[in-house]
Amino acid sequence: MSKVLYVSSEAFPLIKTGGLADVAGSLPTALKGLEEDVRILLPAYPEVMQQVKKARPLASGTYYNLDVTLLEAQMPGSEVTTWLVQCPAAFDRPGGPYMDSNGQPWHDNALRFAIFCKVAVDIALNRLNLDWQPDIMHGNDWQSGLVPALLHSHKQRPATVFTVHNLAYQGLFDYQTFLDLELPAGLWQLDGLEFHGQMSFIKGGLVFADRINTVSPTYAQEILQAEYGYGLDGLLQHRQERLTGILNGIDDTIWNPATDPHLKARYDxxxxxxxxxxxxxxxxxxxxxxxxxxxxxxxxxxxxxxxxxxxxxxxxxxxxxxxxxxxxxxxxxxxxxxxxxxxxxxxxxxxxxxxxxxxxxxxxxxxxxxxxxxxxxxxxxxxxxxxxxxxxxxxxxxxxxxxxxxxxxxxxxxxxxxxxxxxxxxxxxxxxxxxxxxxxxxxxxxxxxxxxxxxxxxxxxFSWQASAGHYIDLYQQALADRDKAMV
Missing domain, CATH: 3.40.50.2000 (Glycogen Phosphorylase B;)
Structure with missing residues (x-):
């Protein structure tokens, strides 16, 4: 059994813009069913706080001069513990998790998700004294890309797994933003976060994670090609031995025509x-x-x-x-x-x-x-x-x-x-x-x-059981890679 912190910017049913939320809402439950000790880390958006019950504070701190509280709650309809990063200045606002009501990206997305990542890193390194330290940090897409980058140089760190749900979204920001976030200077290089003069959050995961995976075997091969690689195909080819594809599953308790409460007539x-x-x-x-x-x-x-x-x-x-x-x-x-x-x-x-x-x-x-x-x-x-x-x-x-x-x-x-x-x-x-x-x-x-x-x-x-087993195998590979890197 491994202790897994599943880091995601959205999770169904609390907050959803796309497939990442469905995966984050169901994969941790499937992993828990296979006796993995899983916790989800999620921003405390208003929609999330409206749905969770009895959220209790676990720890607090200051990040970029902003007050942050880590809350513990339960994922509705699940036994998976959910930790919420509550930072009103970053996450308590109308609109979507990434875009405002006009459909434009929030002007401070880099800061918002840098806070999110830094809280994840502090949990990983047991700086918040939670009496629980993960063996595996499982990040998803650009919003959690800084986590492997910031953990990489630490001796006593968890193994890191980074899942690419869509390479087209990379979290690109200018160099001044990199400076404003006060990230380690050594990360500003081609083999770090720098991407054609910009800072790329997703490169933090692609460069530094012990293991990378995509959400299907074919996509894992496609992103090695220029047509699908969005300028990162060379990097992915370089790390090809650490790249795999695991097909997503579906939550067949929610998506089941025989039991679906939304239907006029159920069937099989x-x-x-x-x-x-x-x-x-x-x-x-x-x-x-x-x-x-x-x-x-x-x-x-x-x-x-x-x-x-x-x-x-x-x-x-x-x-x-x-x-x-x-x-x-x-x-x-x-x-x-x-x-x-x-x-x-x-x-x-x-x-x-x-x-x-x-x-x-x-x-x-x-x-x-x-x-x-x-x-x-x-x-x-x-x-x-x-x-x-x-x-x-x-x-x-x-x-x-x-x-x-x-x-x-x-x-x-x-x-x-x-x-x-x-x-x-x-x-x-x-x-x-x-x-x-x-x-x-x-x-x-x-x-x-x-x-x-x-x-x-x-x-x-297409249930999650088989895919969850593949993720457990991936976690063991990441642990082995981490141990080799630490020698």
Whole structure:
């Protein structure tokens, strides 16, 4: 058994902007189920403080002349202890965890997450006298990237693991910010935090962590290439022996159509006809014609270029000419929100666009849709295609990252071998997307073949148990690497 401090800037159900929150909300629970001693470290955002109960102070200190208190609480619906970094000046504000209400990054993000990282380091080095010192510091994405960098030079330190959920977000700030944060001068070098004249938080994890992993095997290979490496592919090639890919799992107590409280009708592999009741309920709820004949295509996504919004919009006239209905839920760049809303206004019987985040509706879309649209240009892992498979909703994806590791195309060969569970878009283009949609619509009309695809999808095992075991193996490798480095 290892003592693990899981350091994350968000965790479901307390605070969520994307897949990191889902992972942080479920992986520690799975690790605890395998008898690891896990604690989560999370900023005390207002949304978090509104949900936790009986948070008690553990320690306090001053960081950058700001008062900070470490609180202890319990993750709702979980036995995992959660430690909250309470710094009102940094985290107690309206808006999101990273951006203000206008969609702009907080001007002091570097300071906010430097405080967060320094508290993590003080826990790691037992400076806060908590009577608990981790064996493993498990950081996630740029917001925790300074932790391995600041721990690296200490003799009596935990092993460090750093997970990349999306390399596109790197935490880049100017040199003056590096000086203002009073970080060790030795970190300002090519083999440190310096990145083309800027400070890169994520490089702290990529350069200094004992072990690095991504959230799917294919993405671990993709980021070694310039196309997906965002300027860090050379560094990652240099550290390739320390880099692995572990596929994310899903919390199958939350994402389970047989028990999901958000659904009109619950169902499983043996009662798939009840899925149609969810389709009808979703159509009625969203003022779409209630009709089982056209396939209903769902999409739940951040509205950003990565998610394939450009090719969807370019293909939209031809998509809406198909005998389909399309439901899109999400928020993101205003240009995508406005264009999609305009298409929905012009085609109210074919397309519904809901701007925002709505957890119950997310479940209802997964259950009520026949197909799930996810033509990402790149996708480190992806979780919605896993939810879709669990719900018998066949994903339409690009052959990248975790999508390539989880979705098997419904071509004749794969169908005959009972391997197919979705549809793969061959190229990142409107024409290829449209061709795949036409193929899916045609197959949807073949009831027996479609039912077999659904059963294959639903029988896949994407629970956290197997992935959590791989993380335990990774922790042991990190401990061994740390011990070698200390000799």
């Amino acid at each position: 592999q043996d009662h798939l006809d009840s899925k149609l009741l969810n389709k009808a309920a979703l159509q009625k709820q969203l003022d779409l014609p209630v009709d089982a004949t056209p396939p209903l295509i769902g999409m739940i996504s951040r509205m950003v270029e990565q998610k394939g919004l450009d090719i969807i919009l370019q293909a939209m006239p031809r998509i809406l000419a198909l005998p389909v209905q399309l439901v899109i839920l999400g928020t993101g760049e205003i240009r995508y929100e406005m264009k999609l809303a305009e298409w929905a206004r012009r085609h109210p019987e074919r397309l519904k666009v809901i701007i925002g985040y709505n957890e119950p509706l997310s479940h209802q879309i997964e259950a009520g849709s026949d197909l799930f649209l996810m033509p990402s240009a790149f996708e480190p892992c992806g979780l919605n295609q896993l939810y879709s498979l669990r719900y018998g909703t066949l994903p339409i994806v690009r052959n990248v990252g975790g999508l390539a590791d989880t979705v098997v195309d419904a071509n004749k060969k794969n169908i005959n071998k009972a391997l197919a569970n979705g549809f793969v878009v061959a190229k990142q283009s409107p024409a290829s997307l449209l061709a795949t949609l036409k193929r899916a619509v045609k197959l949807y009309a073949q009831n027996d073949s479609w039912r077999q695809l659904q059963l294959t999808a639903m029988n896949g095992d």
